[in-house]
Amino acid sequence: MGPILLAFFLAALAWVLVAGAALRERHPVVFWYLTGYPLTVVRIVRTWRRVAQLNDFTVSRGPTRGLLGELVVTGDALKPIAPRISFPKATRTGASVEVRLHPGQTPAVFISAADALAHAWRVHAVRVTSPERGLVRLVATAGDPLKRPSLAAAPAAHLSALVGILESGGAWVMNLRKIPHWLIVGATQSGKSTLLARLVAQLAPQNVALVGVDCKGGMELGLFNPRLSALTTCRREAVAVLGALVTNLQDRMRVCRDAGVRSIWDLPAKERPVPVVVIVDELAELYLTDGTREAKAQAEQCSTYLLRIAQLGAALGVHLVVAGQRVGSDLGPGVTALRAQLSGRICHRVNDPGTAEMTLGDLNKDAVVVAQAITADEKGTAVCTGAEGGWDRARSHLTTPEEARRTAAKYSDLTPVLRDVHRALLLAATPEVES
Incomplete structure (x- = not known):
């Protein structure tokens, strides 16, 4: 009986181990x-x-x-x-x-x-x-929940995007109503572009105008062109579009003042202008110049317009999502002022400590240390600020360019027409077409 009982015990133990491994793989929470x-x-x-x-x-x-x-x-x-x-x-x-x-x-x-x-x-x-x-x-x-990022359930909300998972296991949500403006930094292949693709895919089905500013010829944001109300591909076009948005802000202020309210969200739904999300890919392209007078003037105009939008946009429904490989005061004096207005911060792996410090240092020194520890193997992993203060490690959900392209095309019929912005973009592009 001894050998038989031992065999049964070993067989039962093996089944328990196999069942435990299967349970851990399929139902880790249980x-x-x-x-x-x-x-x-x-x-x-x-x-x-x-x-x-x-x-x-x-x-x-x-x-x-x-x-x-x-x-x-x-x-x-x-x-x-x-x-x-x-x-x-x-x-x-x-x-x-x-x-x-x-x-x-x-x-x-x-x-x-x-x-x-x-x-x-x-x-x-x-x-x-x-x-x-x-x-x-x-x-x-x-x-480590970031090794297998699954999307935790989160309530659907206007101007809210479920972009990934937090290290705590909760949903990583970018809510533009709670945090109106965001700064996203990350080196090449760190996950910055994937996060932008996820953000666009989440906002595409919503009643929102998306404006792309991509001075690298539109290589990144051009994938989403069917769902963009405007796309600028050079600094001259960016100046025109950002200037038109600032003018649009003034019109929205006038509407709110006439109605006796302090925000477009206090207006009746039928009178409320459509929210606008301005996505800037590679901030440095707007600020770095070749030294010519025209380039310097354009960079200064872009800086002024972005700062103006950041200061006034929250209550008027115009939001900024600014991304770049590096952010530093050496780009220009306006960068530090703009950074102060972008209360949402996301820092992927960066190539220099100064960018991590510029992104997170004014909020939490501990977050800077954690961000600098992100390795090249942790693609999509970032340190982000939360709506209630503090910070978290997080990882974005993988959204391929093809998935984002299909989503943009699917919801292209929802693209709002911003007439003043569209007109300004056409006027800025005319000299380039004629040449």
Whole structure:
């Protein structure tokens, strides 16, 4: 009976392992709740006191100085007391623990120990936040959700685009109503163009006018031309179109003033002008010049128009999405002023630390360090700001150029006509046609 029972036991164990592997592959959330979460709870509870002591989370009510004969001895007090923690709460991608701080403690020591906590609990990462004074929340992520980005469900909203997944497992949404203007940076092959393609594909079915500014001859944004209300391919055309949009802003201000409202969203739906999203691909092409007087004048005009749109566009339904391989003050004095108006920030892998600092440094220094750690193998991965402040690592959903092209063609009949913008573009293109 002994060998037979052993054989049955080994066979049962093999089936359990096979079933567990299949469950983990097909239903990772269910596998996490049934297997990963209980094991993680045990590790957190068993290791907390030791981890707290090793990472200086503990305090002691005893004195740190004492008398030894006629000598004063200084050292660590005995009987260290670890901060009190809540029972680990399960999430779809990990677990969260709340820590009640001792008087005088700050979240800084927990932030610096995040990697040590992840190692002790055998999880992918631990994020540290402080929702209120005296309280720290430790959010452990069991695995890296960015390796297999699936689209989490998110409510459909006007001027909102579901572009990928956050490291926390939530939906990565670019909501232009909440964050009206965005800055996207990334080196070649970092995922910047893929993100723009996803954004256009998500906005195409909506009641919105899309205006493309692509001074690289339209190579990138030209794929979406059927759904664009206007596409500029050189700086001269960009000056004309951006200038027409600024004039359009003034018309919208006049409508709001006459109606006694402060935003187009307060107007009746029938009187509300169509929202406009201006997508600028490669900002440097607008600012860098060959030194001629005409080129400098065009660059200054573009800078002024973009800044004007960023300052006034949020309430008037004109939004900016500005992308580039690098962003720095050396492009011109207007870049820093424009950056300050673009509250939405997305930083992919970049080639120079200055671009990451320019993109995220004024919001969060920790985010700069994380962005600089993105490797060439992590295509589509970025550090992004959230609607409620803070930042996250995220990865965009893969949208191929062909998919974006088909989507643009499918919804081409929804393309609004911006008559003043279209007229300005035709006038700017006329000299080029005649030559």
